[in-house]
Amino acid sequence: NAGVTQTPKFQVLKTGQSMTLQCAQDMNHNSMYWYRQDPGMGLRLIYYSASEGTTDKGEVPNGYNVSRLNKREFSLRLESAAPSQTSVYFCASSTELSTDTQYFGPGTRLTVL
Amino acid sequence: AQTVTQSQPEMSVQEAETVTLSCTYDTSESNYYLFWYKQPPSRQMILVIRQEAYKQQNATENRFSVNFQKAAKSFSLKISDSQLGDTAMYFCAFMNIEKLTFGTGTRLTIIP
Numbered sequence: 001n002a003g004v005t006q007t008p009k010f011q012v013l014k015t016g017q018s019m020t021l022q023c024a025q026d027m028n029h030n031s032m033y034w035y036r037q038d039p040g041m042g043l044r045l046i047y048y049s050a051s052e053g054t055t056d057k058g059e060v061p062n063g064y065n066v067s068r069l070n071k072r073e074f075s076l077r078l079e080s081a082a083p084s085q086t087s088v089y090f091c092a093s094s095t096e097l098s099t100d101t102q103y104f105g106p107g108t109r110l111t112v113l
Numbered sequence: 114a115q116t117v118t119q120s121q122p123e124m125s126v127q128e129a130e131t132v133t134l135s136c137t138y139d140t141s142e143s144n145y146y147l148f149w150y151k152q153p154p155s156r157q158m159i160l161v162i163r164q165e166a167y168k169q170q171n172a173t174e175n176r177f178s179v180n181f182q183k184a185a186k187s188f189s190l191k192i193s194d195s196q197l198g199d200t201a202m203y204f205c206a207f208m209n210i211e212k213l214t215f216g217t218g219t220r221l222t223i224i225p
Contacts, residue, residue: 033213042117042204042215043158058212090158098210099146104158 002026004105006091012111013081021076021108023091031097032074033058034066036087037107043090049074050097081112115140117207119216126195127224133180134190134219136205143167146208147181147188152218153201161203164188195223 004025013019025032030051035043045058049068063085065077074093078085089108094100116139126132138147149161164172164181171179176196180189192199200223205216 040217042206042217043213044215045212048212088156092158098208098212101148101160101163102213103160104150107156107158109156 004091004093004103006089006105006108008108009106010109012113013078014113015082017081018077018079019081019110020078021089021091021110022073023075023105024073025091025093025103026072027093027095027103028071029093029095029103030071031094031100032068033092033094033102034064034074034076035090035092036060036085037090038087046076046089048097078110081110083112086110086112115207115209115214117205117214117216119205119219121219122217123220123222125222125224128195128197130195131191131193132195132221134192134203134205134221136188136190136216138186138188138205138207140186140207140209142209144209147179148206148208148213149177149179149188149190150204150206150215151199151201152204153198158204162190192221197223197225199223 092102
């Protein structure tokens, strides 16, 4: 039982490049989330998916898109990376939205030059 | 919008001592959940403890306990018999129907 897994662990991009961060969970959770963590700040919600087939914007969605591929997988795409998107990205999942504990993946450290 | 405030950016304590980390939050709601997460140098976010606002009894998990004061909107974490492995960033978080909101964290160092 791996919990929440994320790939890649590290990535360096040049400004304007695109990439997709992958997330998968094996806990049969309905809800999944993407956060970013910047120095001196707590985690901020980018997008979330309450259940398979639905996605919604969080606090900082600009510059990102998401896809809930199936119940297990939730990907985050940067279409045209900018230096302001340099951050650590966390995926999380929970049984249900809003009432259940969220469990986090190990994070992806992304640097945009 | 809900806010979560952790007023202690850094703390340090001797091994085996007890330490309390502070957290306050602002909300007009009566039904919500509160969490403490630990982030060691490995960067993994690990759940430490969870408290439901409708429960008066303070949550406890082994050496970790909380002091939940609903009227004061305070949610502090007490770590007893601190161990070197407790060295980490600790984040307080508030959850309502909208989302999970994090504080800015307290960096805790356990000194041998």
